[in-house]
Amino acid sequence: MIPINYYIILSAVLFTIGTLGVLTRRNALIIFMSVELMLNAANLAFVAFARAREIATGQPLFDGQIFVFFVIAVAAAEVAVGLALIVEIFKSKRSIDVDQMSSMKG
Amino acid sequence: MLFSEATPSGFFFLAPWLVFAPVIGLLINIIFGGRFSEKVIGTVASLASGASFIVSVLLAWSLAAGGGHAVSVPFAEWMHIGSLELDWTFRVDSLSTTMMLVVSGVGTLIHIYAIGYMHEDVRFKNDLGRFRRFFVFLNLFIAAMMILVSGDSYLMLFVGWEGVGLCSFLLIGFWYEMDTLGRPSWANSNAGNKAFITNRVGDFGFLIAGFIMFWAFGSFQFDEVFEAARTVAPGIIVAITLFMLIGVAGKSAQIPLYVWLPDAMAGPTPVSALIHAATMVTAGVYLVTRSAELYMLVPQAQYIVAMTGAVTALFAATIAVGQYDIKKVLAYSTISQLGFMVAAVGMGAFVAGMFHLVTHAFFKALLFLSAGSVILGLERGHHHLAHAQHDDHGKGRKGKKDSHHEDEVFDPGDMRNMGGLRKTMPVTFWLYMIGTLALAGIFPFAGFWSKDEILADALKEGFTGVYWLLSIAAFFTAFYMGRQIWMVFFGEARHEAAAHAEESPRVMTVPLMVLAFLSVVGGALNLPGMHTLTLWLEHTIEVHAGEFVMSVAVISTLLALAAILLSWFIYGRDPLKAGQPDPLKKPLGFLFTGMENKWFVDEGYFAIVIGPFKRISQFLADVIDWRFWHDFVHDTVIAGAYNWFSNIALNRYADQQGIDAFANWLGSATKSLSATMRRVQNGFVRSYALSVLLGVVLIVGYLILK
Amino acid sequence: MNLTPQDYQVLTPYILLTVWACILLLVDLFIPKDRKGLTAMLAALGLALTLGFILSQIGIERVGFSGMVVLDGFSTFVNALLLVSGLLGIALAYGYVKRMGIERGEYYTLLLFSITGMMLMAQAADLIVIFIALELLSIPLYILAAFARPKVESEEAGMKYFLLGAFATGFVVYGTALVFGATGSTELSAIVAYASDGTPGLLLTIGAALILVGFGFKVAAVPFHMWTPDVYQGAPTAVTAFMSSGAKIAGFAALLRVFATAFPYIAADMTDVLWALAALTMIVGNFVAISQTDIKRMLAYSSIAHAGYILMAFVPYGNPDVRDVSIAAGLFYLVSYAVTNFGAWGVVIALEKNEGRGLAIADYAGLGKKYPALAAAMTVFMLSLIGLPPTIGLVGKFYLFRAVIAGGFTWLAIIGVLTSLVSAYYYLRVVVTMYMNDGEPETERETWLGLTTGATALVTVLLSFTPQVLFAWASEAVLKLF
Amino acid sequence: MEFLLQPLTLLTFFPLVGVLVLLFIPSDNKNALRWTALGASLVTFGISLWVLAQFNASNVDLQLVARYDWITVAGWNIQYFLGLDGLSILLVLLTAFLAPISILSTWTAVEERVKDFMLFFLLLEVGMMGVFLAQDLFLFYIFWEFTLVPMYFLIGIWGGPRRIYAAVKFFLYTMAGSILMLLAILWLGIYGQTFSVPDLIAQANVPANIQWWLFLAFAAAFAIKVPMWPLHSWLPDAHVEAPTAGSVILAGVLLKMGTYGFVRFNLPLFPEASVRAAPWIALLATIGILYGAMVSYAQKDVKKLVAYSSVSHLGFVMLGLFAMNEQGVAGAILQMINHGLSTGALFLLVGMIYEQTHTREMKVYGGLWKITPVFGSIMLIVSLSSMGLPGLNGFVGEFTILLGAFGSKSIGTNVYAILSALGVIMAAVYILYMFQKMFLGPQGEIVDEVKKHGHGIRDLNLRELVTIVPILIFIFWIGLYPKPFFDLMAPAVAHLVGMLPIP
Incomplete structure (x- = not known):
């Protein structure tokens, strides 16, 4: 049995990687992937927490898993919209470098 | 209350008309004056002033008939707030009626004189609308002066006190667009301002005295004040009397506030006679006399008042010696004579002071008006001359003559331009002579008795x-x-104008004759042994009959005669020639220069008071208030900080140089993080995300560390 | 799990609107390109029907779907406000999209979908529902922000909003996970039950904080605000107008619901955080607005600043004595801000022309002379945003500051009033430009636009004289929340 | 309907009727607009006289009270509460009196956007009336802030070259103070469970240390409005740039709102704090008197000179208020009226000449009295009133103030009164300086300059006389027979002074 803490630490690491990815990458697509990583870190935490509690209390607990499904589904919807936006941007700018999306500032 | 409560029989109810009469006069002239001729305007004004005189006489008569007990005539409430109760109440007692008689009497004569004088003056200065204005001001002056002398409280006195100051200002600057010689200039209006402001300095003293009085005695009403004064610590009374002295010094032109009076000669001559010789300037003397009961309580203050008067008397007299302007000499003489009066009332010789006040009113008015007559005589001569020349030389040389005129402006008041007027203006000469003898204190003229x-x-x-x-x-x-x-009437004419001078018309000389008569017999008011004035004033103030001391009389007469002899020796024996410097200049040297230049007091004031005041004002206004407070603090620091904060610190800085700026700011504590951030180039979306992350880190960090 | 009709009754308005939107999506296919106004009308009709239904629900309180959604006075109040915002948003967009050449039927359906998300947000009683509602309101807005494609600014706005929005959502989800980990439930009532019998624990606190970050992003609180000016500027103005009110209302509603219901026991910690967020938001928003020259950016920063003011109302949420009053004040302020804000954006739309012209503050010069009514309306809005009489903005601020002071946060109130002063500086510049500079502005005269601006101006003024009706409603809405 | 027919409600809101009528008059019919506005303000003045007739001075309580619950939900207790007492009656009358005069002064001076001008002006009148009549702090605050808006437009649209700067500065500066007051109002409202001023005064239970802070917060708003030194920096800008009518109302009424605030709120609501603050306020007031006078003397622009003179004059008012005895307070209230009349008249007169010459530089003037005798004489009277010549209104106020300050127990020293009395001398210095530079001396260059462009400088016409003569009447009336004015306020002042815990 792997202790719950391991899952949580892994999830935290994944989340941090995702966050840093958003901060450091310039490609919109990769930023988007980093965001997905953050979401999946959360998913991992959900499942781990749910399972840990199930073991602790001895009663089935689906809330965590259910949430994960919702997150996955919503993330998919987000992907659809996000990719469409990226395509549009690429069409007009021939680039998906987010650092070039700076026509507005101040 | 020291006076009877019920309004006694007699004409006391008329008291308010002392003020109303001249006010009605001036209102008539203001409203209808535009359609009146000069004569009508003058007549209305003179009648108004005359009515005031008649009221004064009736009041005096009623008072005498009633045994001389002071009567107060309430007219209206003025300010009633809490313990402060001020009314418009007129006070008729022997002291105030004396002043009323002098003011309205001399005032009426001068009104009449002014009809003639202003006609001429206006003709020369070519502004007919001024005629009406002049008489409005004169009536206003009579009204204010009447309030001053007839008020039943210090505050009502103060109303008149400032009112006459206003009239003085208006009349000194009457020809406000020129100087005394008629050239466009700020000089006359400056003189007016100087008078008003100097007087206000005095009024400041008066006000403070009033405040102390109110909080110590709870009243401004004369009788109540005097009654309460007996129970109060002398320190307070010293303070009151000395602050009051500042007021006296301002109004009665004593050291150190006398400087406005010589400049006041910029006003038309009747004004100099009425306001700046006979009446207004004596208000200070009246005030001290009125406050006799206060002054009597504090000998220290009395001594200071007396010394102020005496020093002023001598100081001004020395300056008078060095003056060339006929009116300036009389002005310094007035200051000097006022010094006599102030010294007298300061010593407690109130009757003597009042006596001298009355006689001085007569002979100084006479002198001033005669001087005015002389000046107009010279003006006429000069005018005549200019016309004659103009006719003689015709067009060809006109230009040259005009330029010549501009170079050398004729000053009709300068005694160095006169000489020999005894022949051209005989009436004036004799009148002037009487005034001089009275002033010099030669027996039996009025001045002799009072000065003595x-x-x-x-x-x-x-x-x-x-x-x-x-x-x-x-x-x-x-x-x-x-x-x-000697300089004016004897010797030879030193200027063509003097040679062609003409005698003044009747309307001017007749009032002069009346004044001359009074100057001769004025001494009868309080002849030794009879003490008419003493007995009269006794009803109001505690006085004692002055004794006639033969030795004093002899000494002073001898001194006067010696002085006249000396002046003949210097000026009369060998009359001054045109262009010749004053014969005293050589023997006296720098002393005479000092006298000539009024001991440089004006310059001193300018250096010590006025200059610094102007500079400080300018500094406060330009540097402190505007450049520092308005421009720098408000516009630069406050408004600038807004914009700077907005532009640099947050917006441009954070949004556009995001990561670097934040990384630098984070410093060594998060070095590794900042290193990572620094490595990546600036990207806007990412810097926004960074901001979000920073928020998260800060919040979570706070929650963990808390 | 058995679903009863009562369960559906809780969500009837939501379902109604969703169905309406779906049908509209289909109907729109048959509406010719030049008649898309009809879609707008139909969308508005849907909103109006829903609004009517919601108003009929006043007074009903019910929990549905096993406690995942609730219907109460609070949700009714917020939903009504959201629907009115939707109506105003359509009215503003009606002529605007036509004029800008972006008149497509999806605009209105997306708007409706977004509103359904917002409504769900107000009714959610479970973190799962909140997450779904958050995404449901956000995703249509991402698209709407980029609706003016291929205009680069619009696309960029959509992209930025999307990336950062997703980033923020990550925090919400992770926060939810932590809360779940700490309590074993996502249901708000269960969370509070867990926390009530012991010390809340760090996990719960951090989870709550991460959720706060997500909502803070939606309502544009500093430091999660940076997307706001760019997105507001780039998005089509009609979208901006809707977004700045609607998203803010929904965000605050959820924040309120979650924190007041689930996290009252960590108030001691969160109060400090909220205090700092509110203060920072007011300061940054107002100060940065000063140097703006573009009216849309200026209003964006103004929107940030007002998020700070509303956040103030949340600071005392842990103090039961003032919580009701303070949250009612917050709701009231939301209304006043929404009304004023729509009006102001209406004026902006009236002046906007193709290719982003007419958006500089300098373009407003001479408006007072040429279009006095429009300028007067704008003046009213500016005054209201500053918080000056005779506008509802003053009343709103008055209530708000009173609540904050009553809660004992005097310094926050002082920061609040001082930043209001700062805000006067830039709002007045608009007024100055309109009345005191000379210029030849041109405006579009559109019926619905004019009506909206006029009506909001009128409400802004009139409501300041009789605010008690609205305030009573807001107070009751809150009373039922707890 | 009962609500609308309350005298004070009518008085406050009647100008709105004018506003409504104005809205329906086309903007190019300028004379109709002017007459309408004038008519509305005259009717308001008439109502104020009607109110005066119903006013009973011997009653120290609020009178003609219009009091209705307004916002009473959820622990709020805000009322629509108007009332009048001896402290405010004179200011109300002054406001109603100056409004038609100001409108008359714009007859030819304002030619552009007449409609807007009149609208804003009437709105301003509503605000000012409300400030003086409101007895509920919330209502008061609404009126207080509302006055900012129309005034801001009056300066900003019809002002001089730097009008925008001046308008914004005026707005921000005044608002800076009032938002602090807002906090204090809220605190009081929470603490006392009511916003009604008389109720709060009756409770009189604010702890001393908190009183101090509340006092300061209220004082911040009022001191800026007054303006007390050193918060006066907005005043010269606002005055110089404002159109004549704006300056008249600004000097005449708006500044009084500050001093009125001190009397109405600071003194009775925070008596202990007021007594504690008295020496400091007196110090600032004295500095203001001297500083204002000196700075005013150094001005070259006549409007600026008058503006700074206001700093000096209002210093007197503050000194009198914080003397906290009957003389001081009554004098201060009267001096508010006096300053409104005298300085208002000065701005009117300066405006009348400015209309012809378009310059305010004093150095180009000179000798005008000769050309315009009537104008010069009236200017002289007004100037003298401003410098406190006995027999005119200024003296009565200044004298009673100084008298009060000299014996004040709350200030504790008479040094301030003595120094302030020096201000009386300085007033003469700057006023005479102004009068001399413009009306005396040789003819200034502006005379020929104007002549080049037309008929030359003319004397006052009938309309201008009608504008200025009513003020002159009051200048003399108050100066010679101030009894009716003192009678109106004396019981209220005595009551107020009696409430203060003076050591």
């Missing part, structure tokens, strides 16, 4: 220092008057 009483009282009361100062001043008085007579 002051000197005698000084000895009697133990003010030896004051006595000697005044005696020397008397010597100087006789000397400068002699000098004036």
Whole structure:
């Protein structure tokens, strides 16, 4: 049995990687992937927490898993919209470098 | 209450008409004056003033008939707030009626004189609308002066006090667009301002005295104040009387506030006579007399008042010796004579002071008006001359003549332009002569009696220092008057205008004759042994009959005669020639330069008071208030900080140089993080995300560390 | 799990609107390109029907779907406000999209979908529902922000909003996970039950904080605000107008619901955080607005600043004595801000022309002379945003500051009033430009636009004289929340 | 309907009727607009006289009270509460009196956007009336802030070259103070469970240390409005740039709102704090008197000179208020009126000449009295009133103030009164300086300059006389027979002074 803490630490690491990815990458697509990583870190935490509690209390607990499904589904919807936006941007700018999306500032 | 409560029989109810009469006069002239001729305007004004005189006479008569007990005539409430109860109440007692009679009497004569004088003056200065204005101001002056002398409280007195100051300002600057010689200039209006402001300095003292009075005695009403004064610590009364002295010094032109009076000669001559010789300037003397009961309680204050008067008397007399302008000499003479009066009332010789006030009103008015007559005579001569020349030389040389005129402006008041007027203006000469003798204190003219009483009282009361100062001043008085007579009326004309001078019309000379008559017999008011004035004033103030001291009389007469003789020796024996400097200049050297330049007091004031005030004001206004407070603090620091904060610190800085800026700011504590951030180039979306992350880190960090 | 009709009754308005939107999506296919106004009308009709239904629900309180959604006075109040915002948003967009050449039927359906998300947000009683509602309101807005494609600014706005929005959502989800980990439930009532019998624990606190970050992003609180000016500027103005009110209302509603219901026991910690967020938001928003020259950016920063003011109302949420009053004040302020804000954006739309012209503050010069009514309306809005009489903005601020002071946060109130002063500086510049500079502005005259601006101006003024009706409603809405 | 027919409600809101009528008059019919506005303000003045007739001075309580619950939900207790007492009656009358005069002064001076001008002006009148009549702090605050808006437009649209700067500065500066007051109002409202001023005064239970802070917060708003030194920096800008009518109302009424605030709120609501603050306020007031006078003397622009003179004059008012005895307070209230009349008249007169010459530089003037005798004489009277010549209104106020300050127990020293009395001298210095530079001396260059462009400088016409003569009447009336004015306020002042815990 792997202790719950391991899952949580892994999830935290994944989340941090995702966050840093958003901060450091310039490609919109990769930023988007980093965001997905953050979401999946959360998913991992959900499942781990749910399972840990199930073991602790001895009663089935689906809330965590259910949430994960919702997150996955919503993330998919987000992907659809996000990719469409990226395509549009690429069409007009021939680039998906987010650092070039700076026509507005101040 | 020291006076009877019920309004006694007699004409006391008329008291408010002392003020109403001239006010009605001036209102008529303001409203309808536009359609009146000069004569009508003058008549209305003179009648108004005359009505005031008649009221004064009736009041005096009623008072005498009623046994001389003070009567107060309430008219209206003024300010009633809490414990402060001020009313418009007129006070009729022997002191106030004396003043009323002098003011309205001399005032009416001068009104009449002014009809003639202003006609001429206006003709020369070519502004007919001024005629009406002049008489409005004169009536206003009478009204204010009446309030001053008839008020039943210090505050009502103060109303008149400032009111006459206003009239003085208006009339000094009457020809506000020119100087005394008619050239476009700020000089006359400056003189007006100087008078008003200097007087306000005095009024400041008066006000403070009033405040102390109110909080110490709870009233401004004369009787209540005097009653309460007896129970109050002398320190307070000293403070009151000395602050009041500042007021007196301002109004009655004593050291150190006398400087406005010589400049006040910029006003038309009737004004100089009425306001700046006979009436207004004596208000200070009246005030001290009125406050006799306060002054009597504090000998220290009395001594200071007396010394102020005596020193002023001598100081001004020395300056008078060095003046060339006929009116300036008289102005300094007035200051000097006021010094006599102030010294007298300061010593407690109130009757003597009032006596001298009355006689001085007569002969100084006479002198001023005569001087005015002389000046107009010269103006006429000059006018005549200019016309004659113009006709003689015709067009060809006109241009040259005009330029010549501009170079050398004729000053009709300068005694160096006169000489020999005895022949061209005989009436004026004799009138002037009477005035001079009265002023010099020659027996039996009015001045002799009054001045003598002051000197005698000084000895009697133990003010030896004051006595000697005044005696020397008397010597100087006789000397400068002699000098004036010799320079103006004797010898040969030093200017063509003087040679062509013409005598003044009747309307001017007749009032002068009345004044001359009064100057001769005025002494009868309080002849030794009879003490009419003393007995009269006794009803109001505690006085004692002055004794006639033969030795004093002889000494002062001898001094006066010696002075006149000396002046003949210097100025009369060998009359001044045109262009010749004053014969005293050589023997006296720098002393005479000092006298000529009024001991440089004006310059001193400018250097010590006015200049710094102007500079400080300018500094406060330009540097402190505007450049520092308005421009720098408000516009630069406050408004600038807004914009700077907005532009640099947050917006441009954070949004556009995001990562680097934040990384630098984070510093060494998060070095590794910042290194990572620094490595990546700036990207806007990412810097926004960074901001979000920073928020998260800060919040979570706070929650963990808390 | 058995679903009863009562369960559906809780969500009837939501379902109604969703169905309406779906049908509209189909109907729109048959509406010719030049008649898309009809879609707008139909969308508005849907909103109006829903609004009517919601108003009929006043007074009903019910929990549905096993406690995942609730219907109460609070949700009714917020939903009504959201629907009115939707109506105003359509009215503003009606002429605007036509004029800008972006008149497509999806605009209105997306708007409706977004509103359904917002409504769900107000009714959610479970973190799962909140997450779904958050995404449901956000995703249509991402698209709407980029609706003016291929205009680069619009696309960029959509992209930025999307990326950062997703980033923020990550925090919400992770926060939810932590809360779940700490309590074993996502249901708000269960969370509070867990926390009530012991010390809340760090996990719960951090989870709550991460959720706060997500909502803070939606309502544009500093430091999660940076997307706001760019997105507001780039998005079509009609979208901006809707977004700035609607998203803010929904965000605050959820924040309120979650924190007041689930996290009252960590108030001691969160109060400090909220305090700092509110203060920072007011300061940054107002100060940065000063140097703006573009009216849309200026209003964006103004929107940030007002998020700070509303956040103030949340600071005392842990103090039961003032919580009701303070949250009612917050709701009231939301209304006043929404009304004023729509009006102001209406004026902006009236002046906007193709290719982003007419958006500089300098373009407003001479408006007072040429279009006095429009300028007067704008003045009213500016005054209201500053918080000056005779506008509802003053009343709103008055209530708000009173609540904050009553809660004992005097310094926050002082920061609040001082930043209001700062805000006067830039709002007045608009007024100055309109009345005191000379210029030849041109405006579009559109019926619905004019009506909206006029009506909001009127409401802004009139409501300041009789605010008690609205305030009573807001107070009751809150009373039922707890 | 009962609500609308309350005298004070009518008085406050009647100008709105004018506003409504104005809205329906086309903007190019300028004379109709002017007459309408004038008519509305005259009717308001008439109502104020009607109110005066119903006013009973011997009653120290609020009178003609219009009091209705307004916002009473959820622990709020805000009322629509108007009331009048001896402290405010004169200011109300002054406001109603100056409004038609100001409108008359714009007859030819304002030619552009007449409609807007009149609208804003009437709105301003509503605000000012409300400030003086409101007895509920919330209502008061609404009126207080509302006055900012129309005034801001009056300066900003019809002002001089730097009008925008001046308008914004005026707005921000005044608002800076009032938002602090807002906090204090809220605190009081929470603490006392009511916003009604008389109720709060009756409770009189604010702890001393908190009183101090509340006092300061209220004082911040009022001191800026007054303006007390050193918060006066907005005043010269606002005055110089404002159109004549704006300056008249600004000097005449708006500044009084500050001093009125001190009397109405600071003194009775925070008596202990007021007594504690008295020496400091007196110090600032004295500095203001002297500083204002000196700075005013150094001005070259006549409007600026008058503006700074206001700093000096209002210093007197503050000194009197914080003397906290009957003389001081009554004098201060009267001096508010006096300053409104005198300085208002000065701005009117300066405006009349400015209309012809378009310059405010004093150095180009000179000798005008000769050309315009009537104008010069009236200017002289007004100037003298401003410098406190006995027999005119200024003296009565200044004298009673100084008298009060001299014996004040709350200030504790008479040094301030003595120094302030020096201000009386300085007033003469700057006023005479102004009068001399413009009306005396040789003819200034502006005379020929104007002549080049037309008929030359003319004297006052009938309309201008009608504008100025009513003020002159009051200048003399108050100066010679101030009894009716003191009678109106004396019981209220005595009551107020009696409430203060003076050591």
